[in-house]
Amino acid sequence: xxxxxxTPEKKLSPEDLPRRKADYRLExxxxxxxxxxxxxxxxxxxxxxxxxxxxxxxxxxxxxxxxQLLSDLYPEAKEIEADIYATLAQFLEHGCIEL
Amino acid sequence: MIKDEHKKRRIAFAGSLxxxxxxxxxxxxxMAFLFRDLPxxxxxxxNEATAHFTYRFESDRIDGNLxxxxxxxxxxxxxxxxxxxxxxxxxxxxxxxxxSTGGLVMHAALLSRNGQGILLPGSTGKGKSSLxxxxxxxxxxxLTDELVYTPDDHSLQGWGLTRPLxxxxxxxxxxxxxxxxxxxxxxxxxxxxxDLIPPEKxxxxxxLQSVGLERIxxxxxxxxxxxxxxxxxxxxxxxxxxxxxxxxRNLPEHGFPAxxxxxxxxxxxxxxxxGFEQVTGGLFASSKI
Numbered sequence: 001x002x003x004x005x006x007t008p009e010k011k012l013s014p015e016d017l018p019r020r021k022a023d024y025r026l027e028x029x030x031x032x033x034x035x036x037x038x039x040x041x042x043x044x045x046x047x048x049x050x051x052x053x054x055x056x057x058x059x060x061x062x063x064x065x066x067x068q069l070l071s072d073l074y075p076e077a078k079e080i081e082a083d084i085y086a087t088l089a090q091f092l093e094h095g096c097i098e099l
Numbered sequence: 100m101i102k103d104e105h106k107k108r109r110i111a112f113a114g115s116l117x118x119x120x121x122x123x124x125x126x127x128x129x130m131a132f133l134f135r136d137l138p139x140x141x142x143x144x145x146n147e148a149t150a151h152f153t154y155r156f157e158s159d160r161i162d163g164n165l166x167x168x169x170x171x172x173x174x175x176x177x178x179x180x181x182x183x184x185x186x187x188x189x190x191x192x193x194x195x196x197x198x199s200t201g202g203l204v205m206h207a208a209l210l211s212r213n214g215q216g217i218l219l220p221g222s223t224g225k226g227k228s229s230l231x232x233x234x235x236x237x238x239x240x241x242l243t244d245e246l247v248y249t250p251d252d253h254s255l256q257g258w259g260l261t262r263p264l265x266x267x268x269x270x271x272x273x274x275x276x277x278x279x280x281x282x283x284x285x286x287x288x289x290x291x292x293x294d295l296i297p298p299e300k301x302x303x304x305x306x307l308q309s310v311g312l313e314r315i316x317x318x319x320x321x322x323x324x325x326x327x328x329x330x331x332x333x334x335x336x337x338x339x340x341x342x343x344x345x346x347x348r349n350l351p352e353h354g355f356p357a358x359x360x361x362x363x364x365x366x367x368x369x370x371x372x373x374g375f376e377q378v379t380g381g382l383f384a385s386s387k388i
Contacts, residue, residue: 025352027359032334036355041347043355045338 012063012088018097019059035096044094049074050087057097063088106130109140109150110191112260113199113248113346116140117191118150123159129184130156132288133191136261136298136306151198156187181288184295188262192246195260196345202250203357204346209242209259209310210234216257216310217383218247218365219318220343226320228264229273233375234383235264235301236278242307249312251357255364258309263288263295270294277375315340315367316382324373328382331369337362339369 025036033051035044046054049070056066066088071080091097108130110117121130155168165183167175167190175186196204207220208227217234221227228244235241242259249257266274271294274280280300282289287296298306317331317339331339340358347353372378 025355027334027337027356029333029337029359029363032332034334034337034355034359036352038352041353043338043341045334047334 011092012085012099014062014064014067016063016099017059017061018057018063018066018088018091018099020054020057021096021098024096035094037096040095042094044090044096046087049080049083050090053084053087054091057088057091105155108134110134110137110195111140112137112195112246113204113258114201115152115195115198116148116150117194117198118153119156119187119191120153121156121158123157123165125165125180126156126158129158129165129180129187132295132297133184133188133262138308152194154187154190156183179290181290181295184288185265185290185293188265188295192260192262196246198349199248199346200349202248202252203340203344203350203354203361205247205249205340205343206245206345207247207343208244209247209257211240211242211307211310212238214310215313216242218257218312218315220247220315220340221318222343224267226318228266229270229320230318230375230378232264232266232273232278232296232301233378235298235304237379237383238302238304240304240307240310241298242310249361253360255312255361256309257312259307261298261306261308263297264301266294266296268292268294312361312365314382315365317367317369319369319371321371321373324371326373326377327369327371329369331367333359333362333367336365336367339367 023037027034031048031051033046033054052070053066067081067084070084074080105120105122107118107120158165160166164176164178166173167187177183205220206222207218208231210217210231219227219230231244243261244264246260247257271282278301280296282294287294315336337359340362344354344358350357368382370382
């Protein structure tokens with residue numbers, strides 16, 4: 001299991017349990033998602049892989065487990081770990097998950 | 100109390116009602132120029148609703164100025180019919196969007212060919228009016244270059260707030276060289292910044308009030324760019340449409356579910372172009388449109 005890289009995603013550790021915050025309105029459009037919170041007019045667009053990460057932010061999957069699951073799903077993706085950390089960092093920045 | 104000599108025009112759009120009481124020949128000219136392509140509002144007998152907002156437009160004053168009042172407050176005073184026309188149409192769009200209900204109001208142009216509507220969303224300054232002028236020139240029918248309403252009834256109909264096209268000063272070379280329109284010719288109102296031009300100056304297409312939406316195109320003009328067309332996913336379309344939505348505060352959940360439904364129903368593309376000759380092909384070359 002790789003350690004987080006020296007990027008803004010560094011604050012995430014493999015043992016963290018990300019959990020979606022309540023009250024987020026979600027619209028699924030094919031394999032992608034749009035996230036919206038009533039108190040914040042910003043919209044977050046999630047592509048297919050980010051949608052899967054969102055689904056696993058249930059407070060029961062550690063970051064390391066999310067990495068493993070998606071690595072198994074996308075074995076050919078070379079940057080999958082960096083992408084997942086970046087996605088989680090984006091969720092944290094938008095305040096839509098908590099650790 | 101309306102003076103005997105005041106006339107009144109009621110404008111209905113997107114669930115909003117705007118009254119403009121006006122007086123004097125210059126005001127009559129401005130009102131006829133701006134709103135002649137909008138249908139006259141006909142109230143149901145015995146059901147005359149109250150307007151959400153009322154302007155009073157006076158133009159027979161001793162000082163010769165044209166004055167626009169919101170209630171008793173003087174909002175604008177000027178000596179130019181073109182300046183007042185520009186101000187009034189901008190404010191009318193604002194008020195109609197502000198009080199709108201029952202559907203999405205977006206910054207967008209809306210054109211039609213063979214009864215099929217092309218929605219061109221984009222914020223102010225993105226070149227919607229210039230592109231609308233070009234499509235009119237190519238025989239498209241016109242609904243609006245600025246404000247589109249899609250009611251929340253799953254009909255996928257688009258309604259345009261029909262107004263003269265509003266082209267910025269930077270588009271003047273285009274007016275002269277491509278459309279052969281002079282800013283000084285009769286029927287055009289111009290000031291230092293903008294030319295307001297009736298749609299018939301560009302082409303012989305019809306002026307329509309509503310049309311079924313068949314396609315969404317997000318235009319991006321970049322000088323010297325090659326034509327690039329990218330089909331957007333439904334989620335990308337929803338994201339882009341939300342940025343063009345201007346009455347979110349009036350809608351359930353800020354219009355988010357309604358925008359998502361629209362994005363699901365209508366195919367959308369992003370189009371980068373560097374010149375109008377490119378636009379003749381591409382998405383506009385389909386036999387369906």
